[in-house]
Amino acid sequence: MWFWFALLTAAFSGLSVILNKKALYNVSAALVSWSLFVLPIPVLLVLVIKQGLPQINTMFYIGVIGSSIIFAVSKTISLHSLKNNLLSKLFPLTAFGTFFSYLFALVILSEKISPISFIGLFMILVGAYLLNVDRAKEHILLPLKLLVTHKESFVFIIAMIFTSLTGIFDKIGVINTFPSDALFVLLVEDILMAVLLTMYIFKKEKRWVKDLYTHFWLLVIGSFIYTFVSLFFLIGVSHGPVALVGGIKKLELLFVLAMSQFLFHDKPAKHIWLASAIMLIGVFLIKIG
Numbered sequence: 001m002w003f004w005f006a007l008l009t010a011a012f013s014g015l016s017v018i019l020n021k022k023a024l025y026n027v028s029a030a031l032v033s034w035s036l037f038v039l040p041i042p043v044l045l046v047l048v049i050k051q052g053l054p055q056i057n058t059m060f061y062i063g064v065i066g067s068s069i070i071f072a073v074s075k076t077i078s079l080h081s082l083k084n085n086l087l088s089k090l091f092p093l094t095a096f097g098t099f100f101s102y103l104f105a106l107v108i109l110s111e112k113i114s115p116i117s118f119i120g121l122f123m124i125l126v127g128a129y130l131l132n133v134d135r136a137k138e139h140i141l142l143p144l145k146l147l148v149t150h151k152e153s154f155v156f157i158i159a160m161i162f163t164s165l166t167g168i169f170d171k172i173g174v175i176n177t178f179p180s181d182a183l184f185v186l187l188v189e190d191i192l193m194a195v196l197l198t199m200y201i202f203k204k205e206k207r208w209v210k211d212l213y214t215h216f217w218l219l220v221i222g223s224f225i226y227t228f229v230s231l232f233f234l235i236g237v238s239h240g241p242v243a244l245v246g247g248i249k250k251l252e253l254l255f256v257l258a259m260s261q262f263l264f265h266d267k268p269a270k271h272i273w274l275a276s277a278i279m280l281i282g283v284f285l286i287k288i289g
Helices: 002-024 029-038 041-051 058-083 087-109 115-136 142-149 153-175 182-204 208-214 216-239 242-249 252-264 270-288
Strands: none
Touching (some): 002 029, 002 216, 002 242, 002 270, 029 182, 029 208, 029 216, 041 182, 058 153, 058 182, 087 115, 087 142, 087 153, 087 242, 115 242, 115 252, 115 270, 142 153, 153 182, 153 216, 182 216, 208 216, 242 270, 252 270
8 A cells, every 4th residue: 555655745746846936936936845744734724623532652752843843953954955056966865865764664674675676666766866967967976976976065965965864754653643643743833843944934024914915826736745745655664665765756757748748839858768668677676565
């Protein structure tokens, strides 16, 4: 079951990327981020109250608080890299962040995956790397070279490590609700992120209220699509290995390319077909593994 939720995560994530890009033409990145977590809260609150609150333990708090704080920290570090013109060149390496998730899941959660699934995961990440290199318009080996030659690449690696930890804490949060309740975890994490982002947006943004009013429905639609992404991911990791769910989520790149071709008639280059084929073979290996 987790496999199909992982695929749904990738599909909705691809749609979310398209909608968020459209929103970013009109409003700031801070307001888009704020809306993703804040706007769905009333609906999530009603649904959670209607279904009833689950029982929780101390590990639940560690999971949801850890996920929220680590996400905020990783985002800050990434912005620091971007400020120094490094993130855009190293961005293709984010494809391999899932390997950090695998290592953390192995140590913290004792999760193991089969050799066939591991090969499939590796193929997905190689395909995702190739697609990201093309989107970043960089030489295929430049991101790997920068890890050795650029001193500030250390900051980027720290960001990748923190980001990969988020999924681990997400799973800790979900599996420590009784019965398992991804919707409740999502609500709590959204509230925590809403507090952090609201403090930030009040401090840094001057016209966010006006922009929110002007582009309200676009932001609402984008926020609920992202809510489905988060919910499907939480359900996926609650039943399956974090690394494999995260790996399959990388298929969002293929969904973005497919939607771009359909909506904007973008013609993919030949090597994109090769990268896509590699990723799809990887998905098949994970499914049979």
